Amino acid sequence: xxxxxxxxxxxxxxxxxxxxxxxxxxxxxxxxxxxxxxxxxxxxxxxxxxxxxxxxxxxxxxxxxxxxxxxxxxxxxxxxxxxxxxxxxxxxxxxxxxxxxxxxxxxxxxxx
Amino acid sequence: xxxxxxxxxxxxxxxxxxxxxxxxxxxxxxxxxxxxxxxxxxxxxxxxxxxxxxxxxxxxxxxxxxxxxxxxxxxxxxxxxxxxxxxxxxxxxxxxxxxxxxxxxxxxxxxxx
Numbered sequence: 001x002x003x004x005x006x007x008x009x010x011x012x013x014x015x016x017x018x019x020x021x022x023x024x025x026x027x028x029x030x031x032x033x034x035x036x037x038x039x040x041x042x043x044x045x046x047x048x049x050x051x052x053x054x055x056x057x058x059x060x061x062x063x064x065x066x067x068x069x070x071x072x073x074x075x076x077x078x079x080x081x082x083x084x085x086x087x088x089x090x091x092x093x094x095x096x097x098x099x100x101x102x103x104x105x106x107x108x109x110x111x112x
Numbered sequence: 113x114x115x116x117x118x119x120x121x122x123x124x125x126x127x128x129x130x131x132x133x134x135x136x137x138x139x140x141x142x143x144x145x146x147x148x149x150x151x152x153x154x155x156x157x158x159x160x161x162x163x164x165x166x167x168x169x170x171x172x173x174x175x176x177x178x179x180x181x182x183x184x185x186x187x188x189x190x191x192x193x194x195x196x197x198x199x200x201x202x203x204x205x206x207x208x209x210x211x212x213x214x215x216x217x218x219x220x221x222x223x224x225x
Contacts (some may be wrong), residue, residue: 105155
């Protein structure tokens with residue numbers, strides 16, 4: 001069974017640009033969550049999608065958005081990039097509520 | 113509000129010695145508890161979880177944790193560590209309203225040969 005796949009693995013963008021990250025969950029998993037990991041703030045929850053609906057949202061500005069498709073694949077978009085958006089973005093998928101989350105290897109975003 | 117506190121940011125330990133990584137949480141509702149491990153430039157891998165039942169939970173790679181409701185703790189233990197256990201360890205909780213994980217700030221475990 002394939003794991004959670006995130007693409008791309010590495011990304012370099014310039015301030016002011018926008019970026020889209022992709023996440024393919026484990027087959028059969030309907031919940032996809034996104035996290036931002038930085039040395040200063042640690043792991044912070046961005047949002048969760050379940051069956052194409054955003055179920056939970058963290059405390060991030062509106063520049064951070066996401067969506068989920070009917071095949072459960074999810075994308076995360078960050079507009080008007082800032083230097084502080086440089087981070088490892090992790091995607092996690094779950095089969096049911098409150099079971100373990102399976103994490104992808106992450107996308108390392110660097111904003112210059 | 114929910115929060116997770118990992119009391120030690122760095123833990124050095126000699127190879128084959130025992131180790132305990134501490135985790136405390138605060139929540140006004142019931143929580144589910146997890147420990148994850150992260151190796152450099154990798155995602156998170158589940159070590160073990162507590163959802164209900166026995167308070168002593170065994171996980172992969174010889175790790176175990178004990179849920180203590182009265183002390184709101186979920187400490188991770190291993191009786192004998194190996195060099196390969198060097199990594200970052202995260203304690204996390206979720207509520208029953210979804211799959212939002214609240215993570216601690218992590219404990220960097222360094223195993224010294």
